[in-house]
Amino acid sequence: MSRLALILLLLLALTLPTQAQRLISSLSNDSVQITSSFDGERLTFFGTIAPAAGAEQRFVEGPFQVVVVVLGPAQDRVARRKTNNFGIWLNTEQVAFRRFPSYFHVLSSRRLLEIADINLLNQNFILPEAYAMAPNPAGFMRTLTFGRELIRIMSEEGLFGVQENGVQFLSDTFYSAQLTLPSSAPPGPYIAQTYVFKDGQIIARKSEGFSVRKIGFERFLAQSAAQSPLLYGLACVVLALVTGWLGGVIFRR
């Protein structure tokens, strides 16, 4: 249903050429590399809002608001709750979330709720809470409760976050946004979705991909652990035996 509405909106936008804007954007890194000394990497997103190609107008009229949503690779996650059973705390309840983003940060030029209506934000998964409302066999209320807690835990680990002053306008149409990826950012393909809002409506959007990769020795280790676990395990044992033997040789008096 929402997709149909989106298509209609797009068609509407096409029929109104005087309103057309486009977003020209880019980001500082195509890939973020995790090395042994990795403890976070700063990314810069920047762009400008210009008249659509072929449009008659020469300049665009604001004020614009820009929101950048950075999404990490999807993972299946589970949120669990401990309850007290006869004096012992046990994990008794859980809700599984399929294809939950492993990383989610929103940068915006203003308070999100001042930029657009909450429903519009939720439909586009701009608010983190939108992920707690996604359809789930566990039922709406349980999903909402557990989803919010999952988002809270991930926020505490720096994996989820909202920075409502994260986007700065350097002129009326040129913006830049900075984001520091934490060392806990999971490797994989990332998407940065940039939305331009005007009068509470999305008038342009663009997504760009970048990747977070393990490189060098770390990547080699992680890959071999996943792809040839038997060899990896044997290598660990050999390493242990050699280390133990060497220790004995070095320290023997």
Add this chain to the structure above:
Amino acid sequence: MQVYLPIAELSVNLFFLVGIGGAVGFLSGLFGVGGGFLLTPLLIFSGVPTAVAVASVTGQVVAASTSGALSHYRRGGIDLHLALYLVLSGILGAFGGVAAFALLRDAGQLDLVIAVGFLVLLGFVGIMMLQESVRALLKRRQGIVVRERMPHQHTWMHGLPWRVRFKKSRLYISVLPVLVIGLFIGFVGSLLGIGGGFIMVPALVYLLRVPGNVVIGTSLAQVVAMMAATTVLHAVQSQSVDMLLAFCLMVGGVAGAQFGAAAGKHLRGEQLRGLLALLVLAVAIRFGLSLVLTPSDVYSMAVTSIAR
């Protein structure tokens, strides 16, 4: 200096890792135990995911026990025949332990079972050791010389079938208790990430009546072989062995153990065992508290699979 652990997927201070490896290594050299029962809890309490902590410590236990096992082997302090039975049944037990480990992790109950396992096992062993060492200390003060039971004295175990002669240990006993001990230690050791030396040694001494000159060597040989197999099983089954983490711990542990062994010469046996008992009990109590005290956060999360 931060190191990024590729399997645990987190950055940890290198000196912290080598430091706890060294501290535990010191204690393990001092008391003559593998140290897994201290290292796994320490890693869990300092934020390493339980699964990664258990699987990686398994690798570190191999390194920690290797030099000891080698020096005992040179001195002829290993009953290889007995060790073979223990290792084979131990590996069988480890298969069960690693499978249970994977099942429990998926069900979200791994942390609970590990906490209960450590509580029960360490609590039991700790109390036994404390009792024994206090009794020995008291008797020593009274000047009584304790006579241990003779190695050839018969117990109920000599009635069991399938008797095998273990030449080096000068034993002619049924293999059943040997296999049961191996199986149990294999299961518990792979589930909890401990070598099990502190269960194996009393079991060999009190149950099988293995003579003192081959007990430690045989136990160490068994730990090396069984934990080596367990490391491979963990790597294949749950892919949670972090080689870098294990290596940092090994380096600290191997070095620390040498200083621990040197320091141990200045303490008497009963004192050592009494101190070790207190340490074991402290870890057990820490796990017990984690079960009973209200957790700071009743919610927790886990990644069940990475969508590719």
